[in-house]
Amino acid sequence: MKNETILLVGHGSREKSGNQEIEFFAEQWRGRQPQWIIEVCFIEFAEILVEEGLSKAARRGGRVVVVPLILNAAGHVKMEIPEHLEQARLRYPAVEFVYCPHLGANTKILAILKRNLAHALAQLDMPDPHNTGIVLLGRGSSDRVANGEVAKMARWLYEEGVHPWVDIAFTGITYPRLESVIQRQVKLEARQIVVLPFYLFTGTLIERIRRQVNALEVQYPQVRFALSSYFGFEEEIYVLLEQRIREATDPTAQRMMECDGCKYREFSADHGQGSHAHDHPSAVASVQ
Numbered sequence: 001m002k003n004e005t006i007l008l009v010g011h012g013s014r015e016k017s018g019n020q021e022i023e024f025f026a027e028q029w030r031g032r033q034p035q036w037i038i039e040v041c042f043i044e045f046a047e048i049l050v051e052e053g054l055s056k057a058a059r060r061g062g063r064v065v066v067v068p069l070i071l072n073a074a075g076h077v078k079m080e081i082p083e084h085l086e087q088a089r090l091r092y093p094a095v096e097f098v099y100c101p102h103l104g105a106n107t108k109i110l111a112i113l114k115r116n117l118a119h120a121l122a123q124l125d126m127p128d129p130h131n132t133g134i135v136l137l138g139r140g141s142s143d144r145v146a147n148g149e150v151a152k153m154a155r156w157l158y159e160e161g162v163h164p165w166v167d168i169a170f171t172g173i174t175y176p177r178l179e180s181v182i183q184r185q186v187k188l189e190a191r192q193i194v195v196l197p198f199y200l201f202t203g204t205l206i207e208r209i210r211r212q213v214n215a216l217e218v219q220y221p222q223v224r225f226a227l228s229s230y231f232g233f234e235e236e237i238y239v240l241l242e243q244r245i246r247e248a249t250d251p252t253a254q255r256m257m258e259c260d261g262c263k264y265r266e267f268s269a270d271h272g273q274g275s276h277a278h279d280h281p282s283a284v285a286s287v288q
Contacts, residue, residue: 003062005037006245007053009081010069012042013203019046021201022069025233032238043076050084058092065249067241070102071109071200072139072146077102100244103200105149108236110156113196115234117157120194120226127192127224133165133185137178137209138198140170147174150198165190171205178209182216192224199230200237206230 008029010022019042026040037060041053048056057064066085068077085097103109117134121127134157138150150168158166165188169181178195185193195213199206213227231237 003060005039005057005060005062005064007057007064007066008038008040008069008241009050009053009066010040010042010046010201011076012045012049013201014045015203015207018201018203018206021232025069025201025237028233029238029241033242043080050081051087054084054088054097055091058088058095058097061095063096063098063249064088065098065100065245067100067245068102069200069241071104071198072141072143072149073102073104074141074143074146078143098248100241100248103237103240103244105152106240108240109231110153110160112231112234112236113153113157113198114160116196116228116231117161117194120196120228123226124192124194124224129162130164131189131191132163133182133188133190133193134161134163134167134196135178135181135185135193136166136168136196136198138168138170139205140173142173153198171208178212179216182220186220186223190223192226194226194228196228197230201230201232 008022008026010019013019022042023040026038030036030038039053039057041048041050041056043050054064054066066081068081070077082099085099088095089097113136121129121132124132134154136150136154136157138147141147147170150170154166154168157163165185167176167181167185169176169178171178182193195209197206197209210227213225217223217225
């Protein structure tokens with residue numbers, strides 16, 4: 001479509017380097033998609049916020065595709081950005097505004113977490129997984145669905161791994177916090193613990209997490225700690241964003257269903273079975 005602008009919406013951080021990383025992320029994305037016009041704005045703590053970003057993109061006319069660079073759908077994604085969009089539609093009635101879903105919790109995000117976990121375990125010289133704890137550390141929200149997406153990823157990590165302790169913690173707003181989860185894993189005789197930040201880019205909270213892990217190393221000298229990196233510029237993030245845009249702008253595109261990454265569906269496809277074979281064991285048992 002002519003005159004289409006992709007407006008990437010980052011969260012924004014008081015830590016300048018966090019916003020700079022998002023700008024660099026956008027620059028790399030332009031290299032992947034040179035035919036696209038990609039602009040950047042932020043929800044807070046930045047010079048160009050959502051309202052200004054929408055106005056700047058709308059002045060080009062045509063269509064504005066708003067893409068939240070956000071992992072979990074809390075107030076910013078569900079209320080704040082949509083409110084700005086409604087106001088932009090009133091100011092620019094000739095412009096089409098399309099709002100894409102957030103990144104969410106899915107198999108691509110799981111792939112990043114598994115890779116980060118593997119790198120962290122390598123730092124620890126590949127210890128016995130049966131006495132190694134994992135803590136998936138999210139931002140924390142007053143929105144239980146957003147917190148649930150972190151819990152979902154922790155559960156998937158547990159089911160696809162061999163570690164007996166895969167717990168969640170949050171840096172703020174809700175509980176449990178990192179220190180209490182570490183305390184519990186140490187009581188369960190964890191000999192090493194991996195902290196996996198569920199974050200896209202650096203910022204003040206990433207710096208806080210580093211300080212917390214340093215303090216925990218002093219508090220528990222008998223335990224080895226490994227702090228994984230945040231997600232950053234992983235291939236899966238770009239692929240997810242591009243998928244979200246296709247789903248939102250192409251009426252013929254099929255949206256990825258939760259079960260598209262399901263092992264039962266993959267088994268069915270491999271064995272030439274129809275969709276009826278996608279019933280999970282629990283579903284089959286309930287009708288027998």
